[in-house]
Amino acid sequence: xxxxxxxxxxxxxxxxxxxxxxxxxxxxxxxxxxxxxxxxxxxxxxxxxxxxxxxxxxxxxxxxxxxxxxxxxxxxxxxxxxxxxxxxxxxxxxxxxxxxxxxxxxxxxxxxxxxxxxxxxxxxxxxxxxxxxxxxxxxxxxxxxxxxxxxxxxxxxxxxxxxxxxxxxxxxxxxxxxxxxxxxxxxxxxxxxxxxxxxxxxxxxxxxxxxxxxxxxxxxxxxxxxxxxxxxxxxxxxxxxxxxxxxxxxxxxxxxxx
Amino acid sequence: xxxxxxxxxxxxxxxxxxxxxxxxxxxxxxxxxxxxxxxxxxxxxxxxxxxxxxxxxxxxxxxxxxxxxxxxxxxxxxxxxxxxxxxxxxxxxxxxxxxxxxxxxxxxxxxxxxxxx
Numbered sequence: 001x002x003x004x005x006x007x008x009x010x011x012x013x014x015x016x017x018x019x020x021x022x023x024x025x026x027x028x029x030x031x032x033x034x035x036x037x038x039x040x041x042x043x044x045x046x047x048x049x050x051x052x053x054x055x056x057x058x059x060x061x062x063x064x065x066x067x068x069x070x071x072x073x074x075x076x077x078x079x080x081x082x083x084x085x086x087x088x089x090x091x092x093x094x095x096x097x098x099x100x101x102x103x104x105x106x107x108x109x110x111x112x113x114x115x116x117x118x119x120x121x122x123x124x125x126x127x128x129x130x131x132x133x134x135x136x137x138x139x140x141x142x143x144x145x146x147x148x149x150x151x152x153x154x155x156x157x158x159x160x161x162x163x164x165x166x167x168x169x170x171x172x173x174x175x176x177x178x179x180x181x182x183x184x185x186x187x188x189x190x191x192x193x194x195x196x197x198x199x200x201x202x203x204x205x206x207x208x209x210x211x212x213x214x215x216x217x218x219x220x221x222x223x224x225x226x227x228x229x230x231x232x233x234x235x236x237x238x239x240x241x242x243x244x245x246x247x248x249x250x251x252x253x254x255x256x257x258x
Numbered sequence: 259x260x261x262x263x264x265x266x267x268x269x270x271x272x273x274x275x276x277x278x279x280x281x282x283x284x285x286x287x288x289x290x291x292x293x294x295x296x297x298x299x300x301x302x303x304x305x306x307x308x309x310x311x312x313x314x315x316x317x318x319x320x321x322x323x324x325x326x327x328x329x330x331x332x333x334x335x336x337x338x339x340x341x342x343x344x345x346x347x348x349x350x351x352x353x354x355x356x357x358x359x360x361x362x363x364x365x366x367x368x369x370x371x372x373x374x375x
Contacts, residue, residue, distance in 0.1 A: 169339070172339050172340070173342060174342050205265050205267045206265075207266055207338060207347055208338070209266060211335075212335070212338075212339065240267040241270065241271050241274075242271075
């Protein structure tokens with residue numbers, strides 16, 4: 001059964017800062033079908049119209065978080081956005097806002113990952129060494145499904161940067177860690193294998209830290225994985241101010257015999 | 259200065275509490291305006307009579323303190339987001355703190371003079 005093919009216009013933001021090229025939009029006519037994604041359309045344009053088009057992508061299935069861009073005015077993953085759902089004959093692709101631009105649709109994630117790294121996004125537990133070399137020294141924690149539920153949605157983050165690009169505070173405050181890093185700080189705080197909340201609280205509880213979030217909620221609005229960073233930030237604020245108590249019991253270790 | 263060493267969560271706790279208290283006391287203040295026709299309550303002798311009531315004087319002083327702390331900290335937060343460097347942050351914090359103390363001192367002076375304490 002043949003599928004109906006439509007023609008759409010793809011307007012792509014073009015610039016190359018290394019060549020001091022002035023920013024402009026290039027237009028490409030692309031044939032699309034019902035299931036064609038924006039990434040498919042961009043790759044079509046790159047293959048048959050202009051091979052110099054700069055796009056970053058990898059998995060094509062919303063797992064790697066590489067192809068984030070502003071599509072028709074909203075931060076989205078190009079591989080996860082079907083042309084048909086946009087209900088528009090002209091698709092405008094811009095690089096993600098709040099990120100330094102490198103070329104065309106490719107942005108620099110250095111600062112974004114630095115914020116993520118700063119909140120120490122890994123399990124802190126004094127009982128367990130992080131320098132395990134021998135396989136026999138590996139240990140397991142006992143965790144109930146209820147324990148997992150407390151942080152599970154936040155662990156779906158793929159670090160695509162869409163929330164960071166939608167955040168109005170990040171747009172004005174470069175020191176603000178952003179919704180991704182702050183929600184990950186909550187993710188590890190809520191995890192009962194982790195005992196490093198005081199370390200993490202000291203990191204986020206500063207002048208340009210968590211309190212500069214104005215709860216606009218646009219981060220949660222654009223997340224392609226259903227994570228609610230705004231919720232994580234508010235819950236973490238509650239812990240910091242003492243309204244809610246993080247009364248988790250640190251998970252015990254499972255012995256080899258169990 | 260120890261006040262400047264407060265953690266941001268402590269400052270925000272003060273910010274939220276002063277905000278809630280200001281709403282509560284301003285509501286009482288407005289209710290006082292409504293116990294008689296609004297225009298009449300603002301007539302000179304009625305205002306002076308309010309100033310001679312010690313409970314009302316305390317209420318006015320509390321409103322002044324809570325609104326000044328809440329308002330000036332809010333201003334500090336807005337200004338902090340404009341630039342991100344140590345000099346700007348420290349200058350803004352000191353200036354806002356000085357302005358807050360100045361407004362509270364001037365307001366308290368007015369309340370004391372008005373109440374003839």
